[in-house]
Each structure stands twice: as structure tokens, then as C-alpha cells.
Amino acid sequence: MVRAHVFVSGRVQGVFFRASAAQRAGELGVCGYATNTADGRVEATFEGSRDAVEQMVQWCHKGPEWADVAAVDVTWEQPAGDTSFKIR
Numbered sequence: 001m002v003r004a005h006v007f008v009s010g011r012v013q014g015v016f017f018r019a020s021a022a023q024r025a026g027e028l029g030v031c032g033y034a035t036n037t038a039d040g041r042v043e044a045t046f047e048g049s050r051d052a053v054e055q056m057v058q059w060c061h062k063g064p065e066w067a068d069v070a071a072v073d074v075t076w077e078q079p080a081g082d083t084s085f086k087i088r
Contacts, residue, residue: 001079003032003047008060010070012042018087020064021056028052031082047082 008017018034021044025032030052032045046056060072 001047002050002053003045003077003079003082004053004057005045005075005077006043006057006060007037007073008042008044008063008069008071009040009073011066011068012063013040015066016064017042017067018044021059022085022087024059025056025085028055030056031085033082033086033088035088045077045080045082047079 013036018036021034021042025046028048030046030048032047034042034044037043044060046053057072057074061069063069
């Protein structure tokens with residue numbers, strides 16, 4: 001199990017980024033959360049198998065159809081034991 005903590009910047013709010021991330025995470029069996037930040041970014045954590053989490057991080061570089069991702073900052077952390085994916 002691994003955990004990635006990401007901040008995604010660009011046009012990522014108001015484009016269904018969090019809902020799309022939750023859908024993709026469900027498909028991959030990844031737990032964590034996605035939330036909007038006050039500065040216009042999306043913050044998310046992804047926890048699960050290394051392969052699935054790496055796929056989520058890669059997905060963040062593109063996001064949903066209407067997103068325009070400028071940057072993805074990733075920090076690898078110790079797993080926290082998340083058991084579901086939540087939109088905050």
C-alpha cells in the first residue's frame with residue numbers, strides 16, 4: 001500500500017475534477033479524498049496499490065475533459081488507512 005498527496009493547479013475547479021477523480025478512484029480501488037482549495041487548486045490523496053495510485057497520479061495530469069491542468073505536485077506519504085474515497 002502507498003499514499004500520494006497531490007495538488008493540481010490550472011483550470012481544475014468547476015470542471016467536475018473531484019467527481020471524475022472519485023469515479024476513476026472507484027474503478028481502480030483507490031481510497032482517499034479530493035477537495036477544492038481556496039487558491040483554486042484541487043488537493044487529493046490516493047491510497048492503494050502502487051500501480052493503482054500511480055495511475056491516479058497520471059490521470060491528474062490530464063483530469064476530466066473540461067480541465068486544463070497546469071501542474072501536479074506530488075508528495076509520497078505513509079498510508080493512513082483510508083477505506084473509501086470522499087469528495088470534500
